Amino acid sequence: xxxxxxxxxxxxxxAYWDTGMEMAMQYIPKLLLAIVVLIVGLWIIGKVVRLxxxxxESRDADVTLSKFLGGLVSVLLKAxxxxxxxxxxxxxxxxxxxxxGAAGLAVGLALQGSLANFAGGVLVLLFKPxxxxxxxxxxxxSGTVDEIQIFNTVxxxxxxxxxxxxxxxxxxxxxxxYSKEARRRVDFVFGIGYDDDIPKAKSVLNQxxxxxxxxxxxxxxxxxxxxxxxxxxxxTVRAWVNAADYWGLYFDLTERVKMRFDEENISIPYPQQDxxxxxxx
Numbered sequence: 001x002x003x004x005x006x007x008x009x010x011x012x013x014x015a016y017w018d019t020g021m022e023m024a025m026q027y028i029p030k031l032l033l034a035i036v037v038l039i040v041g042l043w044i045i046g047k048v049v050r051l052x053x054x055x056x057e058s059r060d061a062d063v064t065l066s067k068f069l070g071g072l073v074s075v076l077l078k079a080x081x082x083x084x085x086x087x088x089x090x091x092x093x094x095x096x097x098x099x100x101g102a103a104g105l106a107v108g109l110a111l112q113g114s115l116a117n118f119a120g121g122v123l124v125l126l127f128k129p130x131x132x133x134x135x136x137x138x139x140x141x142s143g144t145v146d147e148i149q150i151f152n153t154v155x156x157x158x159x160x161x162x163x164x165x166x167x168x169x170x171x172x173x174x175x176x177x178y179s180k181e182a183r184r185r186v187d188f189v190f191g192i193g194y195d196d197d198i199p200k201a202k203s204v205l206n207q208x209x210x211x212x213x214x215x216x217x218x219x220x221x222x223x224x225x226x227x228x229x230x231x232x233x234x235x236t237v238r239a240w241v242n243a244a245d246y247w248g249l250y251f252d253l254t255e256r257v258k259m260r261f262d263e264e265n266i267s268i269p270y271p272q273q274d275x276x277x278x279x280x281x
Contacts, residue, residue: 034085034088037081037084037085038081038085041081041084041085042078042081045074045077045081048073049070049073049074049077052069052070052073053070056070069122116168117150117151117152118150118151118167119171120167120168120169120170120171120172121148121149121150121151121167122150123167123171124148124153124167124171125148125150129175129177130145130148130175130177130179131148132146132147133145133179134177134178134179134180135177135178135179136155136175136176136177136178136179137175137176137178138165138170138173138174138175139165139169139173141157141163141165142157142176143155143156143157143158143161146162149167150167151166151167152164152165152166152167153165153167153170178243178246179243181243182242182243183242183243184240184241184242184243184246185238185239185240186238186239186240186241186249186250187236187238188235188236188237188238188250188253188254189226189234189235189236189237190205190234190237190257190261191229191231191232191234191235191268191269192233192235192261192266192267192268192269193232193233193266193267193268194232194233194269195267196233196266196267197266198225198233200266201235201261201264201266202223202225204257204261204264204266205223205235205237206223208256208257208260209221209223209237209239209253212249212252212253214242214245214248214249215239215249216239216242218240219240221237221238221239222236222237222238222239223235223236230271231269231270231271232268232269237253239253
């Protein structure tokens with residue numbers, strides 16, 4: 001009986017050994033190949049991520065965007081690599097990929113507003129319609145750009161309020177950037193009475209412009225009669241200045257025109273109407 005039991009045990013061990021060797025011969029080459037593919041794939045992914053970072057840097061992309069996109073590309077490529085390696089060693093990946101796809105769809109539907117803001121942030125950081133420090137008007141609000149985030153743009157209004165505008169809306173709307181160009185044109189309208197001397201008023205306006213160093217000579221300033229209004233003859237004055245001098249010149253010249261017109265006895269008429277009364281016979 002003991003000899004018989006020993007014989008059965010030896011046969012079982014031999015069977016286990018044969019099965020193990022067969023599995024080893026079957027899976028070890030696949031495992032080694034998968035390890036090689038994993039190592040080479042990680043090396044290639046590193047190269048791709050560095051190329052993406054270099055491309056973004058050459059476009060002067062924001063550092064936040066560069067890091068985020070580099071990390072996103074790295075995660076996506078590594079996920080694809082792991083799925084491929086698992087498939088090579090015989091692991092069924094069809095159901096795994098289906099689960100990931102369903103989860104991605106559910107997350108996308110739940111976060112579609114945030115994804116739209118993310119896409120808008122990427123567009124803003126890539127194409128740079130405005131930069132930090134620019135004074136812009138968008139989505140019905142205006143202010144200085146304080147921060148450009150992935151999902152939002154933070155504006156500070158002139159009265160020091162903080163306004164947070166979603167990037168999805170701001171990238172799909174009209175953006176007015178008042179700081180994009182180095183020079184801006186300041187437009188004024190000044191009215192004089194119909195009995196006043198037009199050449200004299202025009203000369204006074206040209207003299208005031210010539211006296212202010214903030215007014216640029218190129219393009220030259222313009223003083224023209226633009227309208228014969230109901231109560232006044234209106235002059236349109238156009239002067240070019242550096243963008244930083246816009247409001248300073250606007251306020252100062254408005255005050256100085258009123259004071260000089262008073263000195264020169266040039267009237268600035270009030271809106272008025274003449275009423276004629278007729279008595280019946």
